Amino acid sequence: MEIPDMSSKKLPCRPEMFDFEGISMTHFFTENWEKVRNFQSRPDDILIATYPKAGTTWVSYILDLLYFGNEDPECQTSKPIYMRIPFLESCFQEFSTVAGTEMADSLTTTPRLIKTHLPVQLVPKSFWDQNSRIVYVARNAKDNAVSYFHFDRMNMVQPEPGDWNHFLEKFMKGKNVFGPWYDHVSGWWEKKQTYSNLLYLFYEDLVEDTGREVERLCSFLGLSISIEEREKITKGVQFDTMKQNKMINHVTIPFMDFKISPFMRKGKVGDWKGHFTVAQNEQFDEVYKQKMKNTTLKFRTEI
Numbered sequence: 150m151e152i153p154d155m156s157s158k159k160l161p162c163r164p165e166m167f168d169f170e171g172i173s174m175t176h177f178f179t180e181n182w183e184k185v186r187n188f189q190s191r192p193d194d195i196l197i198a199t200y201p202k203a204g205t206t207w208v209s210y211i212l213d214l215l216y217f218g219n220e221d222p223e224c225q226t227s228k229p230i231y232m233r234i235p236f237l238e239s240c241f242q243e244f245s246t247v248a249g250t251e252m253a254d255s256l257t258t259t260p261r262l263i264k265t266h267l268p269v270q271l272v273p274k275s276f277w278d279q280n281s282r283i284v285y286v287a288r289n290a291k292d293n294a295v296s297y298f299h300f301d302r303m304n305m306v307q308p309e310p311g312d313w314n315h316f317l318e319k320f321m322k323g324k325n326v327f328g329p330w331y332d333h334v335s336g337w338w339e340k341k342q343t344y345s346n347l348l349y350l351f352y353e354d355l356v357e358d359t360g361r362e363v364e365r366l367c368s369f370l371g372l373s374i375s376i377e378e379r380e381k382i383t384k385g386v387q388f389d390t391m392k393q394n395k396m397i398n399h400v401t402i403p404f405m406d407f408k409i410s411p412f413m414r415k416g417k418v419g420d421w422k423g424h425f426t427v428a429q430n431e432q433f434d435e436v437y438k439q440k441m442k443n444t445t446l447k448f449r450t451e452i
């Protein structure tokens with residue numbers, strides 16, 4: 150598949166958000182909805198599911214290396230990750246790129262690695278029917294919010310974020326593309342209690358010990374790799390290495406303005422401390438308590 154030359158395309162205006170099936174969305178993720186809803190999954194597909202900015206690209210790259218690092222190393226150096234791992238619900242027709250469903254249908258590699266940001270209730274039925282494996286990654290709310298804010302600033306196909314205060318208010322109300330963080334992470338957590346083919350990972354665990362989490366992924370997927378291979382992958386997916394890699398760091402995407410903020414921004418746990426005021430933090434904790442009161446999902450408290 151050719152990498153589309155999007156350099157001559159006109160940059161879009163910031164899209165409007167609207168309510169779609171109970172969550173905030175933009176047309177980029179709803180236009181192809183019939184095809185998304187009817188998407189035919191295969192039993193060996195692996196779905197990478199996350200709330201935006203929770204470490205999707207990181208886990209995607211780990212899986213990509215685990216399955217195709219030795220088999221097809223050239224692919225990693227010539228094809229951006231978003232061409233290797235289709236973003237299921239995406240439909241950037243304005244840029245003449247193929248829709249996520251189409252890209253997934255045309256993949257000839259096995260297993261197909263597919264990315265989604267959909268909340269659990271909107272995932273196409275065939276993934277459950279086929280008992281496909283799913284890797285979910287969750288990130289603590291405060292860092293996730295900060296990362297999403299900077300992403301919306303630099304990504305012209307996301308709604309205008311406004312200033313940090315405005316964005317944080319929106320985040321607490323759940324008015325972000327793909328809906329409330331709270332419902333997303335807890336909805337997927339509840340699903341894990343009944344659906345055994347779901348591995349629930351935490352961004353903070355990946356930062357703490359990437360090798361251990363690679364091992365966890367391997368045991369979930371039934372893969373056995375040597376210690377040397379594991380170390381090689383762990384090294385290859387460190388923040389600084391990924392940041393330098395043009396096939397990973399998204400510099401090839403024309404609607405992202407890297408002068409505003411890089412895609413691979415900081416890669417840290419606790420970055421929120423440099424953004425939240427004391428008052429914002431207190432208010433956030435209060436809202437958090439309310440919104441998360443009915444879930445057994447717990448994030449680390451020391452963040």
Ligand code: A3P
Nearest residue numbers: 202203204205206207296387388413414415416
């Ligand atoms: P920051 O904005 O906090 O730096 P996604 O891929 O879901 O869009 O998530 C992007 C976030 O994951 C960014 O967070 C990015 O820097 C971080 N990330 C990506 N690869 C990483 C890595 N190898 N180590 C740590 N963080 C990483």
